[in-house]
Amino acid sequence: MFTRNAFWKFCCGIVIGLAALAFSPLVLAPGRHTPELFGMPRTLWLGILLAFALVAMTLIGGIVHPANDAQRDPSRDGNC
Amino acid sequence: MLSWFLLLVSIYAAGLVAATIGARQQTQSADDFMTAGRDLGILLGSLTVAATLFSTFTLLGMPDFFRTHGVGAWIFLAVSDGALAFTIIWFGVHLRRRAAAEGSFNGLAGLMRSCFGSRWAGLVYLAGVFVFLIPYVAVQIRGVSIFMNAIFPEALPVWGWATLLVAVMLTYSELGGLKAIIYADAIQGMILLAATVTVAYGCIANFGGITELFDQVEARNTALLSVPGPAGLFTTQFLLASFIVIVLVPVTQPQISIRLAIMRNFGAMRRMAVLLGLFAMFVILATVPIGFYGAVHYADSSAAEFLVGTLITDQAPLVAAAVAIGLIAAAISTADSQLFALGAELRSLMAGDEQTVMRRTRLSIFCFAAASWAVALMSSDQLVLLARVSFAGTALMGPFILAGILTRRAPGVEIIVITAIALVVFLASVLGAFPQMIGPLRLDLLLLITLGSVAIVSSVRRGSR
Numbered sequence: 001m002f003t004r005n006a007f008w009k010f011c012c013g014i015v016i017g018l019a020a021l022a023f024s025p026l027v028l029a030p031g032r033h034t035p036e037l038f039g040m041p042r043t044l045w046l047g048i049l050l051a052f053a054l055v056a057m058t059l060i061g062g063i064v065h066p067a068n069d070a071q072r073d074p075s076r077d078g079n080c
Numbered sequence: 081m082l083s084w085f086l087l088l089v090s091i092y093a094a095g096l097v098a099a100t101i102g103a104r105q106q107t108q109s110a111d112d113f114m115t116a117g118r119d120l121g122i123l124l125g126s127l128t129v130a131a132t133l134f135s136t137f138t139l140l141g142m143p144d145f146f147r148t149h150g151v152g153a154w155i156f157l158a159v160s161d162g163a164l165a166f167t168i169i170w171f172g173v174h175l176r177r178r179a180a181a182e183g184s185f186n187g188l189a190g191l192m193r194s195c196f197g198s199r200w201a202g203l204v205y206l207a208g209v210f211v212f213l214i215p216y217v218a219v220q221i222r223g224v225s226i227f228m229n230a231i232f233p234e235a236l237p238v239w240g241w242a243t244l245l246v247a248v249m250l251t252y253s254e255l256g257g258l259k260a261i262i263y264a265d266a267i268q269g270m271i272l273l274a275a276t277v278t279v280a281y282g283c284i285a286n287f288g289g290i291t292e293l294f295d296q297v298e299a300r301n302t303a304l305l306s307v308p309g310p311a312g313l314f315t316t317q318f319l320l321a322s323f324i325v326i327v328l329v330p331v332t333q334p335q336i337s338i339r340l341a342i343m344r345n346f347g348a349m350r351r352m353a354v355l356l357g358l359f360a361m362f363v364i365l366a367t368v369p370i371g372f373y374g375a376v377h378y379a380d381s382s383a384a385e386f387l388v389g390t391l392i393t394d395q396a397p398l399v400a401a402a403v404a405i406g407l408i409a410a411a412i413s414t415a416d417s418q419l420f421a422l423g424a425e426l427r428s429l430m431a432g433d434e435q436t437v438m439r440r441t442r443l444s445i446f447c448f449a450a451a452s453w454a455v456a457l458m459s460s461d462q463l464v465l466l467a468r469v470s471f472a473g474t475a476l477m478g479p480f481i482l483a484g485i486l487t488r489r490a491p492g493v494e495i496i497v498i499t500a501i502a503l504v505v506f507l508a509s510v511l512g513a514f515p516q517m518i519g520p521l522r523l524d525l526l527l528l529i530t531l532g533s534v535a536i537v538s539s540v541r542r543g544s545r
Contacts, residue, residue: 015166022159023320028152033298033305039291041305044151044368047159054162055357061166062350067173 007064084401099263103256113257118342126355128262131269135414136223137467146371150304152314158364160326165357172340185341190428195484212473218455224411249416268409275406280366283373321525325475332474334421472524479535
């Protein structure tokens with residue numbers, strides 16, 4: 001059975017993977033702007049997909065984060 | 081345009097007055113004044129963090145970055161901001177837990193002093209944020225002052241606009257405290273988003289569509305459509321170093337960490353992070369067509385000519401007036417938060433009776449504002465690059481802060497010493513007294529790797545004892 005902690009760590013891994021992808025030659029292809037999408041050059045549309053994917057991971061990461069359990073017990077939430 | 085500007089500025093000023101009065105009525109104590117009652121909700125939280133993060137650097141600097149350096153600007157800021165949103169969740173939880181364990185959070189400087197068990201830890205942090213945030217505040221004030229002077233040359237000189245901006249933000253900060261700043265940020269954040277999106281829509285409409293926009297950019301300068309851009313700025317190393325320093329902003333910059341600490345609970349904080357990420361995406365997306373509009377119509381113009389032309393002259397009077405207000409709002413919302421955060425950091429290191437501490441804190445905020453005003457009159461016009469230097473300088477304190485917050489035992493004094501040395505070396509490189517490249521590596525990247533390695537080794541060795 002997967003715990004919240006395992007899901008959270010999995011999200012962290014995905015975010016690191018997405019960040020690594022952003023700096024790979026797939027996205028940062030010097031001097032190349034094809035293939036285009038809706039007229040947008042490669043670095044831009046791939047970058048837009050990656051940036052929104054990172055925001056989506058923020059949403060998912062927040063949902064699966066172990067602190068959600070702690071929030072039901074306010075003494076563990078770190079509310080200061 | 082002047083009549084629209086006067087109408088909108090009156091509405092904006094009325095909003096600031098209402099925010100100040102409302103905040104003043106809710107402020108019962110010195111702690112309320114400095115921490116806004118420690119009960120920040122989702123919407124206010126996301127708008128205040130967004131307005132604090134997105135400054136003139138976004139509205140003026142990013143379009144010019146797209147115009148002169150091309151699509152790599154998206155990776156530079158938007159991808160970094162997407163990861164920054166995730167960092168808020170990860171770091172925010174650790175910060176809030178550690179702050180709760182140490183008592184009450186008043187500022188990172190005070191927290192570092194507790195975590196390291198050394199007043200030097202607090203002083204190094206305070207010195208680092210002072211040295212690297214004051215120029216950033218100054219750049220905000222200068223950028224907008226120059227812009228306003230270009231729009232209304234007869235009204236006020238550059239120093240006059242700078243004085244007016246500092247006076248406005250000091251007035252509501254000193255009267256209403258952090259809550260007034262947060263309310264004002266919420267107003268300013270909405271103005272910023274609305275103004276940027278409206279101008280972006282106009283720029284796309286001018287070309288007839290997104291495809292046509294990029295066709296014309298390609299015809300004008302193909303190098304803008306790929307990295308590293310026409311001037312070769314966006315190398316992988318530059319973008320990677322920028323990514324690290326921007327992702328570390330919630331960790332290192334006091335105006336963000338105080339907002340994370342005073343969020344109502346974890347649920348509010350995680351939702352705030354998502355809204356902030358979306359806000360960032362829409363604002364930065366809007367700067368893409370504005371920048372490429374400039375690449376086609378203002379390719380050979382100066383940055384000031386491009387910005388005044390695109391944001392003011394080519395717009396309908398109402399939109400131009402809204403942009404001018406948006407720019408003022410962007411500059412004020414960032415600068416006031418940073419100045420107030422500097423005051424809060426100083427307060428977190430002070431001891432004594434509450435009245436004396438608050439009097440000194442208010443005086444320090446005034447002094448920080450005066451210092452920023454003076455630097456604003458002397459600083460350069462390179463908004464984005466100066467902002468990046470500020471981010472890089474504060475990012476050097478990332479490993480030191482993380483070592484303090486993430487380790488249970490007090491970290492070693494060697495982390496404080498090496499962080500102080502790194503700050504001095506980086507400052508020397510900014511002033512030209514030290515090389516910016518060490519072999520094939522950028523100095524900021526090398527310093528971050530070194531500081532990170534020292535923090536990890538030191539923490540592991542102490543943990544194993």
